[in-house]
Amino acid sequence: MATTDRQATTLALAHALSAAERGLAVIPLSRTKLPALRSPHRDDPVPGRPCHGECGRFGHGVYDASTDPVRIRELFAAAPWATGYGIACGLPPYHLIGVDLDTKSCTDSSAALRELALRHLFTIPETVVVLTPSGGRHLWLTGPPDTVVPNSAGRLAPGIDIRGAGGYLVGPGSRTDHGVYTAVPGTAHLAPAACPPSLLRLLLPPPRPHQPAPPAAGDHGRGLVHFVLTAHEGQRNTRLFWAACRAYENGIGPALVAPLTEAALHTGLTEREARATIASAARMTGHHP
Structure with missing residues (x-):
């Protein structure tokens, strides 16, 4: 049986070297079709980042594959029980x-x-x-x-x-x-x-469906901006103040300063008026504008 296995290993090495000459990277396999060399990290006390051969030792499965005849012989020498070879x-x-x-x-x-x-x-x-x-x-x-x-x-x-x-x-x-x-x-x-x-x-x-990046403030932020945009004369400052207060209370105030300011400009407020109102809302809710 031992002689048969040695013959199978010799034959497998010969086939592997022939495949490597064609540009195919190979590794030794056991009779179970699994990589013949066990992982050198199997007894590591604390698993870390997966090693793909960076440690320099054999036993990383397909990451050991090579077309270099010297390395292939070394792999088979380290696995004298190998009876086959895998092609990466x-x-x-x-x-x-x-x-x-x-x-x-x-x-x-x-x-x-x-x-x-x-x-x-x-x-x-x-x-x-x-x-x-x-x-x-x-x-x-x-x-x-x-x-x-x-x-x-x-x-x-x-x-x-x-x-x-x-x-x-x-x-x-x-x-x-x-x-x-x-x-x-x-x-x-x-x-x-x-x-x-x-x-x-x-x-x-x-392919993954394209997912447009959501606005920083989410749906609630869009609703607050829309609330300001639909203000009529006489409601503009009040609505802006209310929306800014809600934005700061919900943690999205800084992200909505620019959108709320732009919405207020569309309703007829000046930029100075809009920013002053938003700053007032920030102070009212305990935030620094």
Whole structure:
């Protein structure tokens, strides 16, 4: 068993180095498909800001990924039990996006992808396809360098998971508890194809609706300003004084000095009269104008 594991580790390292030569950043994986090296911070007494490798030690998952053969050998030397390797997504030069078509769900994920393609008018280009031991497939696509595709599970459709920035794909040649990952014949030599724009739009989170910044004084402040604007002759000073008092009592007096002054000018008061009235209201309510 030990000999078999050593052979699996040697083979995984060879595959990882070959992937790195193609520009793909890699990390060693265990038989469970998880990063082979545990976090060096797991026993820290007080958790701090998440470390992404700044400490200089191994064990930061996908943040350890590298294309440097020396570093890759060091990673595998630190994890002699590794039997596979992971390929980091979202990194240059490919900005890899993995479309994971799962077979463990009740839904036919391949049929779901075909339906999405018909509905949104895109075609999956010829690209690298990796078969999983369970019968699933990983499609390798590339994204634009200025676009961050998030990881998701089942958001696109049931049974379809997406590996994006911060995620990784199990590389072909990796051995796990359930079997070996293999490239579909005729695709291993291909470069990952560009993700169709229509599909890329589906992979990105919906844009947040524009929320206009509320005025500093809120709805109550707008009501007070409107109260002053609708004053008739003979009410102008009284309404301004009342509105200014309410504004200071509610803690929004300083923010409403300019809007109330402008409203008073529209009713016919002079700026000097308006500011004097507001200042009087401030003093009346115990504030310094």
